[in-house]
Amino acid sequence: MSVVNLPAAVASSPMKLFSLPSLRxxxxxxxxxxxxxxxxxxxxxxxxxxxxxxxxxxxxxxxxxxxxxxxxxxxxxxxxxxxxxxxxxxxxxxxxxxxxxGFTNYSGSNLLSFEQVQRYHLRQTYLAGERYGFSLHRGEDEELRLRVDKGERGVFVSPPLTGDAAGEPLALRAEREPGELGEALALREVIQRRAELEQWVLRSTDGELLRLFGLREVAAVKPLYRLLEGGDLLNTRSNERLVADHGIGFYVDSHGNKVAPGFTVFAGTSNFTRVLTDPSIRGPFLEIFVWTVAFAGLTVLFTLAVGLVLASLLQWDLVRGKAFYRLMLILPYAVPAFISILVFRGLFNQNFGEINLLLNGLFGMRPDWFSDPTLARSMILIVNTWLGYPYMLLLCMGLLQAIPRDLYEASAMDGATPLDNLLKITLPLLIKPLAPLLIASFAFNFNNFVLITLLTRGGPDIIGATTPAGTTDLLVSYTYRIAFQDSGQNFALAAAIATLIFLVVGALAWLNLKLSKVKV
The missing domain is CATH 1.20.58.370 (MalF N-terminal region-like)
Incomplete structure (x- = not known):
């Protein structure tokens, strides 16, 4: 009985072509x-x-x-x-x-490309002939077809109503056998599909174009525009020429009127220039910019002050029940911010809010928190301080633990007051490690969109502004309102402002990295 060397046999086998490395x-x-x-x-x-x-x-x-x-x-x-x-x-x-x-004219009125606008105009038609009855049928293949009855001229059937409605007109064919399509759909189902049916253009065998006219009929139509050399259009009814103005992104008639919809074109630096030079935009923009910086800076200052004072009190040896106080003081941080903001919106209500009811009972006054710019900004700072101080409290509690107790004992022997300890020991030792976190907090509040949107929605409005702008708007909410709210929808202008915001926040991030001693 011979002994087979298994590894050698496997190595010499043809199966080595399918070894694990080659398989991988x-x-x-x-x-x-x-x-x-x-x-x-x-x-x-x-x-x-x-x-x-x-x-x-x-x-x-x-x-x-x-x-x-x-x-x-x-x-x-x-x-x-x-x-x-x-x-x-x-x-x-x-x-x-x-x-x-930001370098285009992209807006609510200039959404499409030039080719899409051109196709849109070329698909426009006008009523120019007879009307014929139609019915809508669903065949055995579950596809919908139109059956057009032209009386003595015959009955015609469309191809299946599927695909892109913006394509070429559907060619009708003569009905082969009466009733080949089955029963017609009820009027109720035709009404449900009316918006879809209005998109279709049918081409009869004699070249006549048909479109939906009412719920029972289709009508003969003709193209409203004809394409000319250079991309211009000719109105076939009035013989008026529409010129494509690539400077403003619109077709313009002989009277200089814009014909909607517009198309997107390159606008250069006009949006950035408009922000910096147009008084009706520059004024609100600068006001909102100053308020944004002030809001972010004051929020950091107030939250740090409240958090540091409370953290120092919790470090006091004479205070009993520190665990309970810590829990109560950190609770605002645990509650979702949007819930707290909506609660404060109710509390500050002028007529029914508990804050005004208390002020009216004590001092006979009902401040209009949402209509007066100064009061609205004060309310925002109060609410944001409430939302932000627990974060600073947690930071300061951890950093205070790292300060040697010997420093306070030595200062007590020298007769220092608690204020002296705060200004000469606590703050100097806290500011350096806190600086990057304070800058990060400033950058966060610089773009605190949720607070403004839920609490004041940017109001009250700035008088004389040509863009949607409010006295409590931050740059981020101001940009959002320009892009998506009110009647503006000027996406290009909003993009230009967003670019400026990015530069500011980017500078803050760079400063944060420098203060954190991070090599970049």
Whole structure:
């Protein structure tokens, strides 16, 4: 009986072609190819939808991923690539996209591209002929078709009503057999689909265009505009020429009137210049900027003062029940901020709020907290101090524990007062470690959108402003109102202001890193 050397037999076997390393390599290359194929498909789909910026982002992220996971030189970087990709997608790209919008005229009236606006106008029609009855049918294949009865000229059927309504008109065909489509849908179902049916244009066999007219009929229509050389349009009814003005992003008629909708164009630095030079925007912007800086600075000052005083009291040896007091003082930090803000909104109500009821009972006064600018700003500072002091309390409690007790004992022997201890021992030793945290708190309150939105909604409004602006607005809420609220929806102007905010907050972050002694 011979003894077989198993490792040698396995090594000499043809199965060595399918060894574990080669299997891993094959699996790795297969996954790489699948990932790149899927990514390339998404990039092409975005490009086909004219989303060039997002397509370029996908191409960059995919290209870096392929290099990092294939190249041996970049082996160590594959472990930080997910964080890098997240930063590219969620930080750098939105930032660059916002800055880019700031150099355009993108707004509620200029949302589309020039090609989309041109197609919109070319799809406009006007009534120019007879009306015919129609019915809507659902076939055995569950697809909807229109059946148009032209009387003596015959009965015609449309293709299935699916796909893009903005495409070419649907070509009607003669009905092959009476009743081939089955029963017509009830009027109720036609009404439910009216908005969808109004989007379709039908082309008869003789070239006549038909569109929905009422709930029972379609009418012959003609194109309202015809495309001319250079991208201009000719009104076929009035023979008036519409000129594409790429300076303002609108088609303009012979009288200089804009014809909606508008299209997006490059506007240069006009939005930034408008913020800095237009008095109706510059005035509110500077007022809101000064208030934003004051609000953030005063909030840090008040919360630090309250937190430090309470932390010092909790360090006092004569105080009993410190655990209970700590719990009670930290409770505002545990309650969700939006709940506290809404509670304070009710407390400060002029007519029914408990604060005004108490002030009226004691002093016979009912301050109008939400209509007077000074009172509104004071109310915001009061509420934000209440919300922010527990954070400072926790910081100061931890830092006070690190101060040697010997310093206070020596100062007591020298006859120092508690105020002397605070100004000459406590504050000098606390300010240095607290400085980065104070700057971070300042930056957070600089963009405290939730507080302003839930408490005052930016009001009362600034008189004479041409943009939605309130005396209690912060720059972030002011930008939001310009972009999404009221009648403005001027996304480009909001993007320009957001860029300026980024520069300010970026400077604060840089200062924070410098004070934290972080090398960058």
């Amino acid at each position: 390599a094959g699996l790795r290359w297969s996954l790489w190819g699948l990932f790149n194929a899927l990514a390339l498909y998404l990039v092409l789909a975005l490009y086909a939808q004219q989303q060039l910026a997002f397509a370029l982002l996908g191409l960059v992220v995919t290209g870096i991923a392929s290099y990092v996971f294939i190249s041996r030189r970049a082996y160590a970087h594959r472990y930080i690539y997910p964080a890098l990709a997240g930063m590219l997608v969620f930080v750098i790209f939105p930032l660059l996209y916002t800055v880019g919008i």
